[in-house]
Amino acid sequence: METARAIVVIPTYNEAENIATVISAVFAAVPTASVLVVDDASPDGTGRMADELAAGDPRVEVLHRTMRDGLGHAYLAGFTRALEEGFESIIEMDADGSHPASALPAMLDSLATHDLVIGSRWTPGGAVANWPRHREWLSRAANTYARLWLRIRVRDSTAGFRAFRASTLRAIDLGHVESRGYCFQIDMTLRVIDAGLSVAEVPITFVDRVAGRSKMSGSIVVEAMLRVTGWGVRRLFRR
Ligand SMILES: Nc1nc2c(ncn2[C@@H]2O[C@H](COP(=O)(O)OP(=O)(O)O)[C@@H](O)[C@H]2O)c(=O)[nH]1
Ligand SMILES: [Mg+2]
Secondary structure (H helix, E strand, C coil): CCCEEEEEEECCCCCCCHHHHHHHHHHHHCCCEEEEECCCCCCHEEEEHHHHHHHHHHCCCEEEEECCHHHHHHHHHHHHHHHHHHCEEECCCCCCCCCCCHHHHHHHCCCCCCCCEEHHHCCCEEECCCCCCHHHHHHHHHHHHHHCCCCCCCCCCCCCCCEHHHHHHCCHHHHHHHCCCHHHHHHHHHHHHHHCCCCEEEEEEEEEECCCCCCCHHHHHHHHHHHHHHHHHHHHHHH
16 A cells, blocks of 8 residues: 555635544545645635644645645645645545545555555445435436546545656646546546546445535536536547
């Protein structure tokens, strides 16, 4: 397990109730990991709380962005920082406790033999708990559409819990990723597959947040539908 040079990138927007808990959960699972919080100037003070945690623990760092600018851009900024700092394994994880930190060791193990490892709700053994019906339906529908229309095998291409090798991120032209919202996850999955790299799915149970609010919105869904449809058309013409 390559944990010595692993960093967990956690994007935050108004996660003051959750940020301390998720960071403790990461360190309980992988004490040698680092954490990078990427905060978009959360009005609820998440960024300040993350700074305080960073002041008390050298494993924690914080990247402050000046405004809310979407999950995709937050991750791109975090990845750039993590690559500059020389981390070998770069993990994406939500701040709200939905992603079980206990799965991190298995995901890092799998990263020894794959270029991207997805903590997957929709692979055999994966599950969701307490999620509202409409969110489960949306995730299943989005994944089915992406899988069939983009002709990929990945069952959970929208998952926000995943581990990349640094070499995988370097193989992708991060400067050309335009996705702003949650379709960033499908975008990155497709880029990894198209670069000829391997993807593994490790089953996880995704548990709905107990504190704070979801940042999912209609515009995030519309962006995903338009972009996935466009990528599929481009792939049809490329064959
Ligand atoms: N930095 C940053 N983080 C974001 C943004 N939108 C969502 N997030 C974070 O992305 C993660 C997933 O968002 P969440 O609201 O839980 O989405 P859901 O689980 O699909 O309902 C959480 O840690 C959010 O705080 C954004 O625009 N900027
Ligand atoms: Mg969530």
